[in-house]
Amino acid sequence: MNSNVNETLKTAIANGERPKRARGWTSTFVFTWRAILKIKYVPEQLFDVTMFPIMFTLMFTYLFGGAIAGSTSEYLQFLLPGILVQTVVFTSIYTGTALNTDISKGIFDRFRSLPIWGPSPLVGALLADTVRYSIASAIVIILGLILGFRPEGGTLGVLLGVLLLLIFAFSLSWIFTALGLVMRTPNAVMGVSMVVLFPLTFASNVFVDPATMPGWLRAFVDVNPITLLVTAIRGLMQGTVTAGEIGVVLLFSLVLIVIFAPLTMFLYRKK
Numbered sequence: 001m002n003s004n005v006n007e008t009l010k011t012a013i014a015n016g017e018r019p020k021r022a023r024g025w026t027s028t029f030v031f032t033w034r035a036i037l038k039i040k041y042v043p044e045q046l047f048d049v050t051m052f053p054i055m056f057t058l059m060f061t062y063l064f065g066g067a068i069a070g071s072t073s074e075y076l077q078f079l080l081p082g083i084l085v086q087t088v089v090f091t092s093i094y095t096g097t098a099l100n101t102d103i104s105k106g107i108f109d110r111f112r113s114l115p116i117w118g119p120s121p122l123v124g125a126l127l128a129d130t131v132r133y134s135i136a137s138a139i140v141i142i143l144g145l146i147l148g149f150r151p152e153g154g155t156l157g158v159l160l161g162v163l164l165l166l167i168f169a170f171s172l173s174w175i176f177t178a179l180g181l182v183m184r185t186p187n188a189v190m191g192v193s194m195v196v197l198f199p200l201t202f203a204s205n206v207f208v209d210p211a212t213m214p215g216w217l218r219a220f221v222d223v224n225p226i227t228l229l230v231t232a233i234r235g236l237m238q239g240t241v242t243a244g245e246i247g248v249v250l251l252f253s254l255v256l257i258v259i260f261a262p263l264t265m266f267l268y269r270k271k
């Protein structure tokens with residue numbers, strides 16, 4: 001009887017048509033939706049994009065605003081674009097930690113066996129993270145408006161500033177994706193990422209004007225990519241931006257993608 005069952009199964013399998021290979025954009029958006037659903041069912045993932053920007057904005061505005069700028073209202077106009085950048089940049093770390101978690105659970109082994117475009121799981125996760133970046137940006141801007149932030153560049157300047165930030169964050173995420181493929185644990189990814197981002201963020205113009213810094217530190221701050229990004233976004237929101245300030249951020253974002261996207265794909269294939 002077992003032989004008859006086996007023969008029936010072999011016949012059914014042999015006569016069945018193989019499913020068509022999914023198109024690259026189709027499989028990518030499926031994985032994008034998968035990552036978004038993870039936010040829906042694990043809302044704790046949004047804690048870092050909701051509570052941290054609120055705490056940083058309130059603390060720096062009301063604890064240090066008077067001492068740094070002489071007025072909390074005046075300091076808020078300077079601070080908010082920087083807090084926006086800091087929030088989204090730190091949120092981009094999640095890309096690498098989430099990827100490392102999936103790898104450690106064996107999920108990506110299953111993905112690699114599917115008839116899909118190879119990079120779909122990676123690209124889909126990166127696109128889904130733009131939703132997190134958008135949520136974080138909206139929270140910071142809404143809070144800023146409530147506290148008294150008034151961008152002279154208007155709504156268009158704010159939207160263009162957020163768009164520039166999303167482009168930069170997407171390119172930066174490729175670095176943390178690569179780390180997620182080479183680190184052994186999610187905690188290791190988080191630790192290494194923080195070691196990189198903390199000095200870049202605090203040794204910048206996010207919180208204070210570089211003109212007040214020592215010459216040797218200012219030399220680093222002036223070429224810091226976070227400084228360049230904050231300067232461009234401040235300019236967009238205040239209506240004072242130049243084409244060069246936007247261009248250097250876009251160029252840096254392109255360089256990150258050109259370097260780390262192929263590297264990430266190589267690591268993914270060899271993992």
